[in-house]
Amino acid sequence: MSENLEPNVVAFLCNWCSYAGADLAGTSRIEYPPNLNVIRVMCSGRVNPLFVVNALQQGADGVLISGCHPGDCHYMEGNFYARRRFSVMKELLEYVGVDARRFNMSWVSASEGAKWKEVVSGVVDKAKEAGPFTEFRRNKIDW
Amino acid sequence: MNNKPKIGVYVCHCGVNISKTVDVNELTEYAKQLPYVEVARDYSYMCSDPGQLLIKEDIKKNGLNRVVVAACSPRMHELTFRRALAGAGLNPYYLEIANIREQCSWVHKDKSEGTAKAKKLVSAAVAKARLLEPLQEKEVSVEPATLIIGGGIAGIQAALDIAGAGFKVYLVEKTPSIGGKMSQLDKTFPTLDCSACILTPKMVDVASHPNIELMTYSQVEKISGYVGNFNVEVRKKARFVDFEKCTGCGVCAEECRLAGRVPSEFNMELGNRSAVYLPFPQAVPAKYTIDPQRCLMLTRGKCGKSPKCADACAPGAIDFEQKDEIKEFKVGTVIVATGFDVFDAARKPEYGYSDYDNVLTGLEMERLISASGPTGGKIVLGKGEGEVIPRDIAFIKCVGSRDKSTGNEYCSRVCCMYTAKLAHLVKEKIPEANVKVYYMDVRAFGKGFEEFYDRVRREGVRYIRGNPSEIFKRNGKLVIKVENTLNSTPLEDEVDMVVLAVGLEPRKDAREVIDLLRLSQSSDRFFLEAHPKLAPVDTATEGVFLAGCAQGPKDIPDTVAQAKGAASSALVLMASGKVKVHAQISFVNEATCRGCGYCVEICPYTAVELVTVNKMGNEVLVARVNEALCKGCGACAAGCLSGSIQQKSFMDSQILQQIAVLGGK
């Protein structure tokens, strides 16, 4: 596992802005690294902060949450709740010694295919710098 | 029913769109050995009929109870495949889509990488599919009525179409008259027919149509509810003129003490009106309105001995006591046709719009040229004695368009042609005038546009390629500093008059509409359509449609076309009379709910409430979801500490399965 230097990033995207933005990047054939896999939710407000803990525990080297720009949430407020929850979760993670580069949050709108590429590349690079996050992985040692 | 998962996986080649970067055979073989996968097939176009037939047959033959389609974005074909499932008698929500096109094959080059990622996406989809549950789509009835916000040509056209189809229309216009910007234009390009002549009949039709309730000088205050059942509150501002009694004779305006002393918005403040006024002669409704900011009675409480308008009004329509009224009604659909603002030329100080009277905007020029305008159609500078006819007239294009410095990167699409039109009209009225047009590019893309552009040049209008850097005054004349980029010579042209071809901008009050209807904006700040190609008049909010420049700059024919599009989209809903509401909504496990009310606080739609239930003889609070109001955002689910409130199709259990696969190496 750990010798795999290609980072693995799990991303949670809201259906209306960020997922659409990622689709747009696809439609516009904008190339970016394949190390990031997307889970589609209806709203960034749906993303339970414990998902992040779980993703890291499952073996993700980095996590990204992306939603609509403030004020653009399809559900009006979802991304505001997400912003609060994750501003706290981020602090908690860093406090227990999880490398800050492993947790990321972004606003990507349906029209920002190019920005999506920037975000992905950035997040993947950071995860790469931080290195494989083996310490927290559900270890099979006692298996 | 025995619900042990029997999953079918269907890998789409999408021609070569997917297969060129993803080894579809390898992917299919991989899918075959995933747990609970019964069959896995690949096909050139899954969305095609034969593709869908594959799925349907497998469902029937192999008794599949879950389907995973590895193809394009769910935003593209989720519905298509749901229908396929339903067609084969399987609940449409037993479908999970792995997006291996937009987010895999189209964004990666290396085939092995692409294939590897596709495998992960598919196996995550399979993992989630295992836990999918059947959902019921509820239907709600659609109120057979439409609210149209904005009474410009877009709103008018949409209103006429919908009313013509026999449905009720509430047309709400902010200003005292419908007609919008089009009513201010003189002629229309490229055909040069008179704007008023083609618009007025439509305005009259609107006023007289039995199905249309016209609310001018009114504003939408509140819209609640959901598709098919919007509750609308409209504020009808006090006109201080009794709508029924007013005959539109106009005596009041003549008598008004401020007659000719109030700048007229319609004439771009080049001309004046009274405090009690009709915006323009052909205004609809032909009912007078008292301007509360100007009227002496309303501002100071007295107007001479007694207000002359009131004295003069035979039917006694003047009523200074009139109050705003709130009108509430229910509609099934909404069309947003709020139009645009013209770019404020003062934001390009280098062009001296705020410094020099003889620097005008396009729309001001329209009024100047218009026979119904302040000068009766004479192109003149100055007033009375000082009145002179300009000889050298310059047009500057792309003012506030295609210009990062103003934040407007987009092309306003009409300026090229209205410049050509105005140039032509100038030539027509002042044949000896020499007219120059300073341009970056000429975009004459529409029907008859290029021909018209040629014609105008043949008429002697000179096109100079260059973006003026500055306009200043030198001994009474305006000097345009510009570089002719075709022969790269710097010029300082002296002219009498400059017309700035200002672009189109989102309305300043767009925010109000956004908050009203939860619309979103595209990067150009115009309202965002649901899909740029396939749903250009729909919005993210079901039952709400866009028409005209509210969605982006357009000329009249495009606006009318889009208005008709919006009208037909609204009609589709109203004609069918019912619409399916979200199935992927939240639900509460009352057994574990602790009734803390966090979800109630969080829900943006007040769809969750706390109710008292009896648990084994004890009265306890639990949350409950109103299914009609829930929009399925899931914010409550993420906020619930005990995981007692969940969102169907996006349950913790399902998402955790995806995480397990995508997180794992």
Added chain:
Amino acid sequence: MKINKDKLADFIAAISEQTVYAPQKRGEALVFAPVAKGSNVNLAAANTTIPPKSVVFPQTETLLRFELGKTDLEAPVQEGKAVMLGVRPCDARAMVIVDNVFSWDVDDPYYLQKRADLTLVGLACLEPCVNCFCSSVGGGPASKEGLDVLMTDLGDGYLLEVLTEKGQTLCQSAEGLLEESVKEDKDAAEKLHAAAVNKITRQAPDTGPIPAGLPRLWEDPLWAEVSESCLGCGICTYLCPTCHCFDIQDESEGCDSRRCRTWDSCMFPEYTLHASGHNPRPTRRERTRNRINHKYSYFVDKFNVIACVGCGRCINLCPVNIDILNILSKVGEAL
């Protein structure tokens, strides 16, 4: 035999072809952990926070390995000789008591294999702690039950009493380091043992009538009384050397899966929660009652021994001072 304290490290080294477990710090807790280079063994401190049962009955143990969607299984029974150094007599007795459970109807290979592989080197308690009451539940600070060797701290060194074959073989493997003990050492040890017994401050009430009597107190108000302040946490049971309840769970990562057993506690509501939602032990009252009954009645009926060795852990660490001796005396009064 005896060994000088400064030889202890060499002794451990000498027997280290076996895994040697000894009290060490993990976090803030004292636990039995395998001795590795540089780990500092602490025999001096009082009893370990977590009882040595964790070595033969780990808190988490894999029973089966399998792959999702496949049918072949693997049952990994861990083998390998091990020595437990410095285990207290009460905890050693506890193991003997728990042995009953894992062998009475079917033999539990996971547990029994580890037990068979394990040599217990005990250390007599010369400084019993406040809540020790081993002497009143059939044990004692120098009880030999279940031990293969008993060590007694004589200050400069330890006296080693070899009690079994296993103990014998163990000592042989470290012969060079051991010296013959003399009579004085034995006498000194005897004295210390006797002194230790007198240092024990707390006594359980006469346990004689309790096993038979408890069932009669089924509906007695005392249970509500003693359980009212209970938080329903797992401290008393997890840290009890004789508590042996476990839960079996399947865990998977992607397709790799395992069936594992983990410690469970009868003080948790989930412990008896039925799938139907019905819970035969709905409140902490029933759970506390069960805990006492199990130790002092059911177990005695079945194996004729009290499932409590008086180590005092549950008293020391109960956050709300629920004191098993207090409960027992209430039981005594009620009978």
Added chain:
Amino acid sequence: MINLEKIRDIAKNTVSRDDIKYLIGWRQGTYGFRVSPHFVRKPEEAEELIFSPLCSNNLATYLTLAEKRPVPRGQQPDTRKVAVMVKGCDSRAVVQQLVEQGIERESVYIIGCPCEGVVDQSKLEEKYPGTFGQVEARWENGKISLCFPEGKTEVVGEELLTQKCLTCRYPNPVLADINLREEVAARGNESFADVAELEKKSTKDKWSFWQDKFSSCIRCYSCRNVCPMCYCQECILDKLNPTWVNRSVNISENTAYHLARAFHLAGRCIECGECERVCPVNIPITKLNRKLTKEVTEKFGFEPGVDVEAKPPLVGYRPDDKENFIL
């Protein structure tokens, strides 16, 4: 000055009322310095009540811990009030429980106990090992005097107080129906110095610090069960479908457990410190909770358990919340 007579009289009057189910207070424990919760139903039981520097237990926990037994058909549930003795910190728990509707105001009778700080059990037992006989303690002008059964009296100072008491800003209950003594002066003010200190460490050091602590966790859930804010019918961490944290006990699951536990207390922890006190393996749990308290205080200007009307920070938002952490 504590007047036990007065306290007991108040208790007696309270439990004699028809609308009071029972009163929760403290009594001397079974040995040494221990104190245990005391449920008073009859006036005579009030005689055992104490209030002293040894009364660490946050009794507000029992308001939400109380099991709702099934009510047989035809019978009415007992809706009488529960009277509870609360110190300053404990009272904040009651407030937060009210905010979350875990309890109703009319279902509790709050007896406020202005508190000069409680003693750290472990520090005491370290200082006086092997103390078996019941020790009584009382506050004496800023110091604490301990009376041992054999008659000996010892006076100790602040060094024996728990950490939370040294920085306590709410020694007096923020909400009470009756106070059983005059108000006392606040001892410290919150600086989160301990948190800041840990924050300064390198990522690596922070990780190894916490991993070392979490490694010894046996998941007895005492930290959760003792918490007055943890009263879900079924804790999400006990759920099996879905399973957020595996039952298996290893460093990874333990870390996940403590992260989830701490996060769920963000903006809700009222710093009574019970979680840390009860931990059998001495994990510095409040260090985690206080970090989150620090964040909600600094980011959202929110302080849990002081205002019954206040909306918990994570179920609200301000459009202009800081988002400097967003890419």
